[in-house]
Each structure stands twice: as structure tokens, then as C-alpha cells.
Amino acid sequence: MRRRGREIDRASFGAVLVASLALLATARASDEATLATEHPKSRAIPSRVSGASTSASADPHGAVTVLKASNARFPASFAFGVATSAWQIEGAGGKRPESTWDAFAAATLGRDAAAEMRRGIEFYERYEDDVKMMSEAGVKNFKMSLSWPRLMRADGTKREEGFKFYERVLGALRKSGIEPHITLFHWDTPIWLCFANRTRSSNGVCEGAWARDEVVEAFETYADAVFERLGKGVKYWTTISEPKTICELGYGAGMHAPGRRGVEEQLKVGHNMLLAHARAVALYRKKYADLGGKLSLNLNSAWAEPASDSMDDATAAANAMDEELGWFADPVFTGDYPRSMRSRLGYFLPQFTEEQKAQIKGSVDFFALNHYTSYYVKHVPAPVAASQLGIGGKPQPWEITLFAESSKEPIGKEAQSNWLRVVPWGLEKILLHIKEKYDDPEIIITENGVDIAEKGDIAETLDDSERVQFIDAYLGAARSAMRKGAKVIGYFYWSMFDNIEWVDGASKRFGLVYIDYSGKYGQKMKRYPKKSLEHYSAYMRGEHAEEPEEPEPALGVARENNAMDDMIASFGKRSDGEALAMRGLGVTFACVFIAAALAKRVRIDIDDTPNEHSGLV
Numbered sequence: 001m002r003r004r005g006r007e008i009d010r011a012s013f014g015a016v017l018v019a020s021l022a023l024l025a026t027a028r029a030s031d032e033a034t035l036a037t038e039h040p041k042s043r044a045i046p047s048r049v050s051g052a053s054t055s056a057s058a059d060p061h062g063a064v065t066v067l068k069a070s071n072a073r074f075p076a077s078f079a080f081g082v083a084t085s086a087w088q089i090e091g092a093g094g095k096r097p098e099s100t101w102d103a104f105a106a107a108t109l110g111r112d113a114a115a116e117m118r119r120g121i122e123f124y125e126r127y128e129d130d131v132k133m134m135s136e137a138g139v140k141n142f143k144m145s146l147s148w149p150r151l152m153r154a155d156g157t158k159r160e161e162g163f164k165f166y167e168r169v170l171g172a173l174r175k176s177g178i179e180p181h182i183t184l185f186h187w188d189t190p191i192w193l194c195f196a197n198r199t200r201s202s203n204g205v206c207e208g209a210w211a212r213d214e215v216v217e218a219f220e221t222y223a224d225a226v227f228e229r230l231g232k233g234v235k236y237w238t239t240i241s242e243p244k245t246i247c248e249l250g251y252g253a254g255m256h257a258p259g260r261r262g263v264e265e266q267l268k269v270g271h272n273m274l275l276a277h278a279r280a281v282a283l284y285r286k287k288y289a290d291l292g293g294k295l296s297l298n299l300n301s302a303w304a305e306p307a308s309d310s311m312d313d314a315t316a317a318a319n320a321m322d323e324e325l326g327w328f329a330d331p332v333f334t335g336d337y338p339r340s341m342r343s344r345l346g347y348f349l350p351q352f353t354e355e356q357k358a359q360i361k362g363s364v365d366f367f368a369l370n371h372y373t374s375y376y377v378k379h380v381p382a383p384v385a386a387s388q389l390g391i392g393g394k395p396q397p398w399e400i401t402l403f404a405e406s407s408k409e410p411i412g413k414e415a416q417s418n419w420l421r422v423v424p425w426g427l428e429k430i431l432l433h434i435k436e437k438y439d440d441p442e443i444i445i446t447e448n449g450v451d452i453a454e455k456g457d458i459a460e461t462l463d464d465s466e467r468v469q470f471i472d473a474y475l476g477a478a479r480s481a482m483r484k485g486a487k488v489i490g491y492f493y494w495s496m497f498d499n500i501e502w503v504d505g506a507s508k509r510f511g512l513v514y515i516d517y518s519g520k521y522g523q524k525m526k527r528y529p530k531k532s533l534e535h536y537s538a539y540m541r542g543e544h545a546e547e548p549e550e551p552e553p554a555l556g557v558a559r560e561n562n563a564m565d566d567m568i569a570s571f572g573k574r575s576d577g578e579a580l581a582m583r584g585l586g587v588t589f590a591c592v593f594i595a596a597a598l599a600k601r602v603r604i605d606i607d608d609t610p611n612e613h614s615g616l617v
Contacts, residue, residue, distance in 0.1 A: 072479040073546040079490035080540045081141030081179075082134070082512065083447050084123075085186035085241065088499040090147060093124030094165055097149040099188040101502075103205040104257035109503065117500050121515050122525050127169050130527070133513070134496065135176035137533055138541040142178050143446060143492045144169075145186035145241065146230075148222055154192035156221050163229050170230065181446075181492070182234050183298060184223055184280065186241040187250075187257070187502075193218060194258070204259030210269040211251065211260075216276045223280035227288045234293055238368050238446065239280050241298040243273040243328055252391065256502060264348055266391060271350040274331050278360040297332055297363070298446055300370035301325035303426035303433075304377045308405040312379035316398035319344075320377045321433065323391065333438045335361035345394055366489070367434055370447035373419065374426025376401045376411055416451040416508055424473040431481035431488060442487045448474055449494035451501070451508045458521050458528065461514060467532040475539070493536060497527070512536060 074080075087101055105114040123130055134142060150162035173180050193215060194206035209215060223239070240246075249256040252266035260266075281295050304320040306313040322330070322338035330338045335357035342349055352360065380388075380399045390396030402410040402421065412421035427448070434443060450470045455461045475491060482488050498511035506517050512533035516526045538544060 072476055072544065074479065074544055076542065076545045076548060077489070079141045079444070081143055081181065081490065081492040082139055082496035083143035083492040083494045084496055084499060085145040085183070086147040086150070087120070087186065087188040088501070089121045089123040089497060091120030091122050091124050092118040093122065094150070094161060096147060098191045099149045100191055100194070100206050100209060100257040101188050103191055104259050107205050108259060113505055116505055116517070120500055121497055124165070126525070128172055130497070131172040131176055131178065133527060133529070134178060137529070138537040139178055139496070140540055141181060141490070141492065142173060143181040143183065145183035146226060147188055148185055149188060149190040152190065152222050152225065154190070158225050158229070166230055174233065180234055181236040182230070183238045183241050184226060185219070185239065187246060189258070203261055204254060206258035209258060210246070210272055211265050213272065215272055216279055219276035220279045220283055224283055227284055227291070231288055231291045231293065234291070237284070237293050237295045238298045239277040239295065240273050242300040242370060243270055243297070245300055246273070248391065267345070267349055270327065274328065274360055275356060278356070278363045281363040282359055294365035296366050296368040297328065298368045298370055299325060299328050300447070301430060302372070303374035303423070303430045305374060305411070305426070305429070307376040307378035307401055307403070310379070313377065316379040317377040320398050329438060331360050332364045333361070345391070348394065366442040366444055367438065368444055368446045369430070369434065371427055371430060371445060372448065373421050374411060374423035375421070376404050378405070416453045420450065422450060422470060422473070424477040427474055428477040428481045431478065431486040432484060435486045440485070440487060442489050444490040444492070445478060445488065446492050447494040448491065449510045451510045454509060458514070462528055462530045464530045464532045467530070468535045471532065471536055
């Protein structure tokens with residue numbers, strides 16, 4: 001057998017090496033260009049000090065990527081939906097009994113405001129048309145709450161007319177192909193839970209209610225009645241919406257119903273809400289498990305970002321997150337309050353018995369997150385902390401600010417409400433924080449939205465481009481967190497309709513649909529879809545779903561894809577796989593010729609001896 005040898009000299013080798021490295025650079029550029037179409041914006045923010053909680057929410061360089069959601073793709077199973085609550089939309093139709101919010105509005109906000117709130121958006125009377133509008137907009141998932149006073153009497157018996165109303169609503173939703181996600185309690189406490197000699201004094205319109213131990217049993221009775229009567233076919237439940245807000249604003253600051261101002265009472269209320277939640281979940285799992293629903297607790301939380309890279313600010317932000325989210329998340333995932341809260345609040349913070357800890361721990365099947373805004377946190381020395389008391393009347397050793405130490409720009413643009421700043425990267429960070437701290441649960445973003453003030457005329461108001469940008473930015477942040485491993489399985493925009501925003505009444509507009517409360521453009525309560533509804537409908541209709549993977553061919557059918565196609569497909573989307581394959585090819589060539597450089601030269605032997613099979617080629 002005769003061989004012909006050829007040598008590649010150093011000059012030739014150098015040319016090939018340069019070409020290989022150029023190929024590698026091209027592949028990398030192609031890869032980055034592919035990713036750039038999905039990650040067009042990157043914003044550097046102060047990263048947490050090493051060792052502080054949730055540092056994994058930023059990349060090693062302290063940058064958070066925010067996707068432009070018009071380019072982002074979501075799994076086909078991802079649940080897009082819209083959210084509302086009973087008191088904010090239903091009104092008092094059907095002779096709904098009074099709640100603490102009705103009493104609070106009448107006592108503190110004036111007769112006109114109270115009348116406006118008792119009208120809601122007349123969903124009770126208009127639910128059929130509203131469901132039709134949702135169906136036409138492509139809504140597939142609708143988060144709603146039930147009115148406790150509409151359904152139950154003080155003696156624990158059911159109000160039949162209330163249950164019939166919700167049966168009609170659920171029937172209309174299912175007929176339209178809309179999946180109901182039900183919250184048992186969204187702030188409207190029955191007035192009968194107050195003491196008989198309820199007061200309308202400077203310290204609220206109600207004594208007792210969630211501060212009474214009896215409320216736990218009353219809530220369990222209510223949950224039992226709902227599960228029995230309405231539970232069939234409901235796949236997702238949450239027990240209580242935003243317990244933190246109820247505690248702080250309703251029983252601490254007195255700014256929400258029932259208007260109480262107390263240092264310890266808000267901690268007692270939060271404790272009872274956790275116990276009531278756990279009892280309701282335990283009841284469902286024992287008595288109604290065959291219905292197959294999943295349950296959770298709606299937790300609202302901003303994201304607290306350190307104002308600087310100092311260890312003090314990182315610790316302050318971590319402690320702020322313990323209070324912001326951990327106050328209620330830690331008990332349902334670990335069985336007790338965060339260590340930092342127990343240390344700071346001492347005996348003011350109620351304690352769970354061992355039996356209660358066992359019942360509370362693991363009492364959620366998914367993480368239900370309500371998220372609207374973010375802020376910076378900086379450490380303050382003890383003298384300053386003593387002058388700014390936090391929950392429980394204890395000194396708060398951190399300060400909330402809109403500015404980082406290194407920037408003169410606020411953390412985000414202000415919405416109509418001055419407490420709401422548009423900070424999409426804050427959503428990404430909190431999702432990754434939940435993933436890392438709470439053992440990687442499935443997460444549904446059960447509320448996220450922005451309010452935009454009404455403009456000069458109806459055409460301007462309906463052209464809510466800012467809301468369109470908000471939706472894209474926050475969904476982009478969610479998708480970025482998913483790419484980093486967060487198990488986000490759903491997103492609900494707040495709200496489908498403009499509604500009664502508690503003490504702000506009808507003045508704050510979060511809706512995808514404009515409500516003409518006074519009839520200034522014609523008919524009172526007429527619904528006008530905004531530009532944002534059309535935009536968000538594309539998500540709800542699945543137009544942003546990832547392309548389905550090609551099915552495996554049936555046994556015995558020749559496969560057209562070769563091994564390289566299989567390898568590329570294994571990396572994920574085809575565009576991503578091709579970029580990675582190009583990079584791999586470049587690396588292979590580079591490695592071969594770098595090895596050749598070390599060996600001084602490369603010898604390639606080519607066998608040119610005739611072969612018996614050569615004639616077949």
C-alpha cells in the first residue's frame with residue numbers, strides 16, 4: 001500500500017488558524033446576535049454583596065437583562081390571564097350585606113365616595129356582557145374573588161342568593177372557555193365579625209374581626225361552604241389576598257378598613273391570617289382532595305435593592321425583604337417567621353405552637369406573587385432607626401429610598417400612584433429570590449399592573465401606550481427569570497377593568513378596559529377597550545407561544561434528521577442550537593490547529609491506493 005504525504009508549513013497553518021478563529025468569532029457574534037433579539041436591553045444595577053440573600057438574581061457583573069416581550073416566547077402551557085376582586089367590581093347589587101370596607105368608606109371618605117364604592121362597576125348586573133367581552137378579547141384565565149359577606153351569615157349558614165350568583169358567573173365563564181382562579185378573601189371582611197358594640201371612632205369602624213381568635217374558625221367554616229358548593233372544576237385557589245397590606249394599612253396605619261391603629265394588633269392579625277389559611281388548606285386536602293385543586297396564599301411584595309455595594313446596605317435590604325415577603329412566605333415554606341423578624345420584634349411577634357408550625361409549613365402548592373414596584377434600601381444608624389418605628393413599634397434600622405448612592409436618577413418612572421415605580425428588573429430579581437430561598441417552587445404572578453391617569457378625551461385615554469410598554473417590559477423580565485431557572489407558570493394583569501381602587505375610588509385606572517363611571521361620553525358605566533387590551537390579547541391568544549417541538553417519527557419511518565440535527569435540537573430552540581453548533585465547530589477547528597502549532601507542523605496522510613469499493617462511490 002503506497003501513501004502520499006503532504007506537509008502544511010507554518011505560513012499555511014497560520015492562515016488556517018486565523019480563518020478558524022475568525023469562524024469562532026463569527027459564531028460567537030451570531031450567537032450573541034440571536035440572544036440580542038431576545039435580550040435587547042441590559043441595565044446595570046448595584047449588585048448585592050457576596051453572601052447576602054438573593055445575590056443570584058443578578059449576573060456576575062451585576063447586570064439584569066430585560067427582554068422585550070414582543071420578541072420573547074413563552075411555553076405553550078404558560079397561563080396568561082387578568083385579575084379582579086369582588087368588592088372592587090361587583091358593587092352591592094343583590095342586596096349584598098355590609099363589609100368593613102363599606103363601613104369604613106361611609107365613616108371616613110364621605111357619602112359620595114361611599115355611594116361610588118357601593119356601585120363598583122356594576123359587575124353584579126353586567127357580568128354576562130363582561131364575560132362576553134373577556135371571551136372576545138381572548139381571555140383564558142380569570143382571577144376573581146368571592147364576597148364573604150355575600151355568601152355567609154354570622155351564624156355560619158349560607159346565603160343561598162349569593163351562591164346562586166357565583167354559580168351563574170362560573171357557568172358563564174366556563175361556557176366561554178375561561179378558567180376561573182378563585183380567591184376566598186380579598187379584604188372585604190363581613191361586618192358581623194366585629195364586636196356587637198362596634199365603634200366608628202378615630203380608631204376605626206370595627207373592633208375585633210381579624211384580631212379575634214374566633215376568626216380562624218369562621219374562615220374555615222366559610223371555606224368549607226365554598227369548596228362544597230363551588231369547588232368542582234376550580235383548579236386554582238388562593239385563600240387570602242395580600243395579608244401584609246391588610247395588617248399594615250388596615251390595622252397598623254389605619255389608612256384602610258377597618259381603620260385601626262395599633263402596634264401589636266397588626267402582628268396578631270397577620271398571625272391569625274396564617275392560621276386561617278393553613279386551616280382552610282388542611283380542610284381542602286382532607287375533605288376535597290378528589291376535586292384536584294391547587295391552593296396558595298396571595299403574597300404581595302416589592303423588591304428591596306441595596307442602595308450601595310456596602311455590607312450594611314446589603315444586610316438592610318435582606319432584612320427589609322424578610323419583612324416585605326418573608327413575614328408570610330417563611331411560615332408557609334419553613335414553618336416559622338424569619339429569624340431577623342423574631343430577633344428584632346421579640347415577644348411582640350406571636351409564636352406558633354409545634355402543631356401549628358406543622359400545619360402551616362407546606363400549606364401552599366405554588367407561590368402566588370402580587371408584585372408592583374421596587375425601591376432601594378440603605379442602612380441607618382441606631383439613633384435614626386429609633387426615630388422611625390416599623391411594625392410592632394420597634395426601631396427600623398433601614399430606610400427606603402428611590403435613589404441609589406451612585407445615581408441621581410430615581411429607581412423608576414412614577415405611575416399615576418406615587419407609590420408605584422416602573423422597575424421591570426425588580427420583578428426578575430424577586431422571582432429569582434423566590435427560586436433560591438423557597439426551594440424553587442412553581443410561581444404564578446397573580447397580580448402585576450400599572451395605573452395611568454385619565455387624559456383629556458376618550459381617544460387619548462384609550463391610547464395607553466405606556467401600559468403596552470409596561471406589559472412588554474414586565475413580561476420580558478419574567479421571561480428572563482425563567483431562562484435563569486425560575487419556574488414561572490403564569491401571569492395575571494391587574495386589572496381587566498378600571499375598578500374601585502379602595503380609598504382612591506374610581507380615580508386610579510389600572511384597567512385594560514375603560515369604565516365611564518359618570519357617563520360623560522354617553523352611557524354610564526359603558527366599557528371601552530383600551531389599546532393595551534388589544535396588545536395583551538396577543539399573549540392570551542398564544543401568539544407569543546414557543547414553536548412546538550417536532551414530534552418523533554413513528555417506529556419504522558425513516559428519520560430525515562441526522563445526528564447533528566438531534567444535537568442542535570437538544571440545546572433548545574433551533575436558532576439557539578444552530579448558534580451553539582457554529583460556535584462548537586469553530587472551537588473544534590481552533591483546538592486542532594493550536595495543537596498543530598505545538599507540534600511544529602501537521603502531517604496529513606492520504607491513502608490513494610485503489611479500493612475495491614471505490615467504483616460504488
